[in-house]
Amino acid sequence: MPNTAEAFLKFSHVRKTYDQKTLVVDDFNLAVDKGEFITLLGPSGSGKTTVLMMLAGFENVTSGHITIDGQPITRIAPHKRNIGMVFQNYALFPHMTVAENLAYPLKVRRMPGAQIRQRVAEYLKLIELEPFGDRHPGQLSGGQRQRVALARALIFEPALVLMDEPLGALDKKLREQMQFEITRLHRRLGFTVIYVTHDQSEALTMSSRIAVFNAGKVQQYAGPDALYEQPANAFVANFIGENNLIAAGRPELDDAGMVRTTLPDGTPLQARNGDCHAATRRCLLSIRPEKLAIVQPGQAFDNQVTVGFLTRHYVGDFIRYYFQLPGGGRAVVKLLNDTRAPQLRDGQPAALGWSAADSFAFQSDVPLQGEAI
Numbered sequence: 001m002p003n004t005a006e007a008f009l010k011f012s013h014v015r016k017t018y019d020q021k022t023l024v025v026d027d028f029n030l031a032v033d034k035g036e037f038i039t040l041l042g043p044s045g046s047g048k049t050t051v052l053m054m055l056a057g058f059e060n061v062t063s064g065h066i067t068i069d070g071q072p073i074t075r076i077a078p079h080k081r082n083i084g085m086v087f088q089n090y091a092l093f094p095h096m097t098v099a100e101n102l103a104y105p106l107k108v109r110r111m112p113g114a115q116i117r118q119r120v121a122e123y124l125k126l127i128e129l130e131p132f133g134d135r136h137p138g139q140l141s142g143g144q145r146q147r148v149a150l151a152r153a154l155i156f157e158p159a160l161v162l163m164d165e166p167l168g169a170l171d172k173k174l175r176e177q178m179q180f181e182i183t184r185l186h187r188r189l190g191f192t193v194i195y196v197t198h199d200q201s202e203a204l205t206m207s208s209r210i211a212v213f214n215a216g217k218v219q220q221y222a223g224p225d226a227l228y229e230q231p232a233n234a235f236v237a238n239f240i241g242e243n244n245l246i247a248a249g250r251p252e253l254d255d256a257g258m259v260r261t262t263l264p265d266g267t268p269l270q271a272r273n274g275d276c277h278a279a280t281r282r283c284l285l286s287i288r289p290e291k292l293a294i295v296q297p298g299q300a301f302d303n304q305v306t307v308g309f310l311t312r313h314y315v316g317d318f319i320r321y322y323f324q325l326p327g328g329g330r331a332v333v334k335l336l337n338d339t340r341a342p343q344l345r346d347g348q349p350a351a352l353g354w355s356a357a358d359s360f361a362f363q364s365d366v367p368l369q370g371e372a373i
Helices: 048-056 098-108 113-126 142-154 172-189 200-206 224-229 234-239
Strands: 009-017 023-032 037-041 063-068 083-087 160-164 192-197 209-214 217-222 244-247 258-262 268-273 283-287 303-314 318-324 330-336 349-354 359-363
Touching (some): 009 048, 023 048, 023 217, 037 200, 048 083, 048 160, 048 192, 098 113, 098 142, 113 142, 172 200, 192 200, 209 224, 209 234, 217 234, 234 244, 234 359, 244 330, 258 283, 268 303, 303 330
Parallel strands (some): 037 192, 083 160, 268 359
Antiparallel strands (some): 009 023, 009 063, 209 217, 244 283, 283 359, 303 349
16 A cells, blocks of 8 residues: 555545535545556546546646645646646547657657657557558547557656546457557556546456545545455445345344344345444345355355346356345346356246355445334
């Protein structure tokens, strides 16, 4: 974890409101070490892009401070912050060639012509577009244009690069290729990245750490493994990757950090405690689809629930099985597509099992039946 006192980039109690009533960003604090790849992840309207725009200088900070290398930047004009930016729509000059687009930020900084030509040649080679220097952006594919946009943001060697949904306009295959290109260049050149996306798999694949946003607040700031395996609350558990959230009753907490509860039909369950406390009226059990098993004869699990089979979706390398839970709700099981994948009939009863250590109990705002809200 970074030492916040020495962090390369630091947000301290940053807030943003447009109407002086509603906070779009609420008490945002973040510390980023030099060379990290940080993703701001969340649904539309959660505040992540507003944070990026304040960092770039395109939006004013209502209150709080942003520092880079210990220097406050909130009063510095955007063009003087020495920050590279990559946008979803590429933002290339259509009347300029690829080489001219790459040269532009160097000319603005009054670099000598010979150095400009040398730097442009280096970056054309770096993004593997050496034969395309004389072409215009309209003559390139989407992936090629995005590589040019990335190179233009990096060519003047900024210490910090901001990327706002840069792969959103690309198809799945191109997105995956560009994820590889961006991470390759990041590892080779060592620049710091603040990356905005709503794509969970993209964030998990590329990031050193991820800040998960909801309603203007960071719900959790951690590495991809920790977010997936140890989510802080039900929102993070449900937003990161595939997940089952099973409605259960009042949680009983023990000193070992475990929770015991029941389903509506009385089936007992146990899980690790996520964020439940003594006053929690009802909990949600979180369990990843790949952690669930369709119970076979002779198998025993900490948790075992009788369910009814609904349907299955063939995805190729794996199969999703959908089941009806007792008392309502559904559960999804994700199994590899191999000879052990079971064949089930619609409505066939089955049992799902899982380890208590693989599931978490989180607070739920839904009251128990018969309780006042």
